Amino acid sequence: MNILITGGAGFIGANFVYYMQKKHPDYRLVVVDALTYAGNLKTLDGARKSSDFRFVKADIADPAAMDALFAQEKFDIVVNFAAEIHVDRSIEDPGVFLRTNILGTQTLMDAARKHKVRRYHQVSTDEVYGDLPLDRPDLFFTEETPIHTSSPYSASKAGADLLALAYYRTFKLPVTISRCSNNYGPYHFPEKLIPLMISRALNNEKLPVYGKGENVRDWLYVEDHCAAIDLIILNGRVGEVYNIGGHNERSNLDVVKTVLRALGKNDSLITFVTDRPGHDMRYAIDPAKITAELGWKPTTKFDDGIQKTIAWYLDNRAWWESILSGEYQNYYEKMYANR
Ligand code: NAD
Ligand code: TYD
Numbered sequence: 001m002n003i004l005i006t007g008g009a010g011f012i013g014a015n016f017v018y019y020m021q022k023k024h025p026d027y028r029l030v031v032v033d034a035l036t037y038a039g040n041l042k043t044l045d046g047a048r049k050s051s052d053f054r055f056v057k058a059d060i061a062d063p064a065a066m067d068a069l070f071a072q073e074k075f076d077i078v079v080n081f082a083a084e085i086h087v088d089r090s091i092e093d094p095g096v097f098l099r100t101n102i103l104g105t106q107t108l109m110d111a112a113r114k115h116k117v118r119r120y121h122q123v124s125t126d127e128v129y130g131d132l133p134l135d136r137p138d139l140f141f142t143e144e145t146p147i148h149t150s151s152p153y154s155a156s157k158a159g160a161d162l163l164a165l166a167y168y169r170t171f172k173l174p175v176t177i178s179r180c181s182n183n184y185g186p187y188h189f190p191e192k193l194i195p196l197m198i199s200r201a202l203n204n205e206k207l208p209v210y211g212k213g214e215n216v217r218d219w220l221y222v223e224d225h226c227a228a229i230d231l232i233i234l235n236g237r238v239g240e241v242y243n244i245g246g247h248n249e250r251s252n253l254d255v256v257k258t259v260l261r262a263l264g265k266n267d268s269l270i271t272f273v274t275d276r277p278g279h280d281m282r283y284a285i286d287p288a289k290i291t292a293e294l295g296w297k298p299t300t301k302f303d304d305g306i307q308k309t310i311a312w313y314l315d316n317r318a319w320w321e322s323i324l325s326g327e328y329q330n331y332y333e334k335m336y337a338n339r
Helices: 009-023 063-073 089-093 095-114 152-171 193-202 224-234 253-260 290-295 302-315 319-324 327-336
Strands: 002-008 026-032 053-057 079-080 121-126 176-181 207-210 216-218 242-244 249-251 269-272
Touching: 002 009, 002 063, 009 026, 026 063, 026 249, 053 152, 063 095, 063 327, 079 095, 079 224, 089 152, 089 216, 095 121, 095 152, 121 152, 121 224, 152 176, 176 224, 193 207, 193 269, 193 302, 207 253, 216 253, 242 290, 249 253, 253 269, 253 327, 302 319, 319 327
Parallel strands: 002 026, 002 079, 026 053, 079 121, 121 176, 176 242, 207 269
Antiparallel strands: 216 249
């Protein structure tokens, strides 16, 4: 089996590479990543030791590069993680989100059609469903919940999902889509809530909580997301959407306080700042479909996963400190300059 993993130098893609290397040691894995600000080749150091692993620096929205790579590698499966993902950045500059998330998806799917891959999997997000009110804890996102986006990020992901379903219907491209809730775990870029709070608290810096901190996210340990995608690409039905989430809802303030307690720091580091425009109130996934059809269940509870994650950030200070200093961006040049 030869699998293309796009965005594999990012948070979830890299965790997926390590998950697949362990679970399916006989598979060949090829990562394509443009190494934007969010991609870190150093994250893949462990994976690159395998002879069944290849890294290609390329843009998924570059048709010639994708066509040449697909012709050479003859992939069986494509898993598309590559994306611009940070909501706050999408509010500052939507254009790159549309280019990578929509046109990049189109480019990849065109290559997948032409070179007849057996499965194209689109990694999507629960944010395409918009948000739920805080006073209706009985409501959850199902696969039938209407698409209703709030941010340029979620709108671009929804656009990609619709295009993927259109390619299934019109061209019979064997597509599956997964929509997962917020992930956390190792290699999470330190601009996102949990790693931002861990790294800032360790440096005794103020922790910026948007609004009142009452917004709720449904947190899933990244390995559980990887396990779900593995099941979908091997056993999921084409043309289907699968929601992924583990009923681990927490308010942002709860999450920040949990991080502070685990690090032995005082709540006085918390500072309430102006809210994000269009800020989604609550995300909550109903994972009944993937559980019933594919037997997926999350294995890591939030209280355990957050402790594992904090321990990882304490043990891997060099990884996130090189990101905060910007030094990680030179790593590709250093590793590949003479090849
Ligand atoms: P990330 O920002 O950590 O990683 C994205 C990777 O894509 C980076 O390595 C980046 O260099 C690469 N990339 C960006 N533009 C590219 C391009 N044009 N060509 C090639 N590579 C490019 O993001 P992540 O958190 O790992 O998210 C991966 C996927 O999972 C995304 O599609 C996202 O929408 C989805 N998702 C994320 C979460 C979450 O909580 N992080 C939850 C649900 C779904
Ligand atoms: P984030 O990690 O950006 O993920 P998403 O917006 O995709 O859910 O943010 C998670 C929650 O944390 C979201 O409600 C916004 C909030 N947040 C803060 O309060 N402060 C911060 O500095 C950041 C980055 C996020």
